[in-house]
Amino acid sequence: MTLFDVYPINDVTIVKAKGSYVWDENGEQYLDLYGGHAVISIGHTHPHWVKRIEEQLEKIAFYSNSIKIPLQQQLADKLGKISGKDDYQLFLCNSGAEANENALKLASFHNARKKVIAFTKAFHGRTSLAVSATDNKNYVAPVNETDNVIFLPFNDEQALEDCFEENGDEISSVIVEGIQGVGGINVADEDFLRKIRQLCDKYKAVYIADSVQCGYGRSGKFFSHDFAGVNADIYTMAKGMGNGFPVAGILIAPHIKPKHFQLGTTFGGNHLACAAALAVLEIIEEEKLMGNAVMVGKYLKDELESIPELKRVRGRGLMIGFDVPEELKDLRKNLLWNQKIFTGEAKPNVIRLLPSLALKKRDAEDFIEALKEEIQLLSNGQSTEESRTINAGMSTESVGK
Numbered sequence: 001m002t003l004f005d006v007y008p009i010n011d012v013t014i015v016k017a018k019g020s021y022v023w024d025e026n027g028e029q030y031l032d033l034y035g036g037h038a039v040i041s042i043g044h045t046h047p048h049w050v051k052r053i054e055e056q057l058e059k060i061a062f063y064s065n066s067i068k069i070p071l072q073q074q075l076a077d078k079l080g081k082i083s084g085k086d087d088y089q090l091f092l093c094n095s096g097a098e099a100n101e102n103a104l105k106l107a108s109f110h111n112a113r114k115k116v117i118a119f120t121k122a123f124h125g126r127t128s129l130a131v132s133a134t135d136n137k138n139y140v141a142p143v144n145e146t147d148n149v150i151f152l153p154f155n156d157e158q159a160l161e162d163c164f165e166e167n168g169d170e171i172s173s174v175i176v177e178g179i180q181g182v183g184g185i186n187v188a189d190e191d192f193l194r195k196i197r198q199l200c201d202k203y204k205a206v207y208i209a210d211s212v213q214c215g216y217g218r219s220g221k222f223f224s225h226d227f228a229g230v231n232a233d234i235y236t237m238a239k240g241m242g243n244g245f246p247v248a249g250i251l252i253a254p255h256i257k258p259k260h261f262q263l264g265t266t267f268g269g270n271h272l273a274c275a276a277a278l279a280v281l282e283i284i285e286e287e288k289l290m291g292n293a294v295m296v297g298k299y300l301k302d303e304l305e306s307i308p309e310l311k312r313v314r315g316r317g318l319m320i321g322f323d324v325p326e327e328l329k330d331l332r333k334n335l336l337w338n339q340k341i342f343t344g345e346a347k348p349n350v351i352r353l354l355p356s357l358a359l360k361k362r363d364a365e366d367f368i369e370a371l372k373e374e375i376q377l378l379s380n381g382q383s384t385e386e387s388r389t390i391n392a393g394m395s396t397e398s399v400g401k
């Protein structure tokens with residue numbers, strides 16, 4: 001049997017990971033500024049996370065939601081405290097798409113309306129309604145096509161107002177990332193988010209804050225939407241929530257009331273997932289990782305802004321993106337192969353940094369040094385192969401250990 005080939009992949013096999021580092025099968029060390037796509041929040045294989053999962057595994061890993069699972073309440077209490085949304089309700093599921101799917105569905109149950117407003121360059125996941133609200137035709141199968149989703153330009157308050165004026169009574173929800181991830185690290189303007197809040201209040205629509213990538217402390221606040229100083233009605237969470245253990249959830253404002261059987265899940269909120277998610281929150285709190293994200297993120301942004309070849313450095317905390325000009329298009333590849341540094345990308349020319357929130361300043365400094373070196377090599381007109389040869393042997397030193 002072959003694997004279904006859905007992604008182009010890097011020719012690397014990672015066999016070990018610790019903190020912000022991963023190692024391949026040949027023992028080569030890589031600095032991980034990609035975090036397996038913004039998933040690694042507290043650092044790979046954090047000892048507390050490993051211990052909590054191991055201990056839970058010895059007791060019970062799974063039972064369905066037909067019985068009491070006190071760990072779910074513990075997780076809800078901790079989430080309420082750290083996020084500041086302690087009057088919200090928690091529904092647990094398994095992935096980002098599922099979180100958004102449930103949020104959109106719950107909004108529609110709540111106000112008995114059908115239309116969803118989403119924005120250009122949005123990515124909300126691969127399931128049916130989440131993908132319909134995703135602005136990429138390649139991901140949308142004919143069966144997912146619907147007239148229920150209206151796309152508006154991101155950060156355009158006037159377009160939003162016009163749309164509500166025209167269709168206000170039909171709009172069930174507005175779904176928006178606080179910082180677009182897959183779309184290339186585009187920060188939602190605070191005024192724009194406040195406008196969404198205001199219009200949702202006026203027209204009784206539900207404001208859904210997709211925090212799957214930009215949430216969980218990555219921006220320096222628990223939810224990046226919090227920068228606007230207004231609350232959403234539903235926050236969706238996944239990626240960083242389990243530090244790699246599949247767990248996701250939605251936080252639901254108190255005025256949205258539950259009804260039996262409207263939402264449900266077999267695996268969501270199982271004992272093991274709750275233990276992993278609790279371990280993550282305990283470490284975020286204990287190691288003050290949101291503060292670290294602000295501090296190391298600021299250092300990175302300042303340094304990146306001082307490199308003239310890089311354009312439009314943007315983002316918040318440890319969710320940073322910058323444009324790479326055409327003549328440096330091999331930069332990301334060279335960082336990986338020459339410097340042994342993983343970074344993320346967004347098509348066509350954006351490098352995305354999505355490291356662990358525990359990234360050390362020393363590692364960030366090593367990255368900046370390595371980045372400057374690669375920019376210099378590419379600017380001197382050296383090809384990938386030439387620069388790889390030149391850098392052979394010095395790669396691991398230059399990213400620090």
Ligand SMILES: Cc1ncc(COP(=O)(O)O)c(C=O)c1O
Nearest residue numbers: 095096097123124125181212213
């Ligand atoms: C903002 C956002 N929403 C939803 C998703 C979907 O999450 P998942 O892949 O866990 O289904 C992603 C994944 O990249 C995302 O970035």
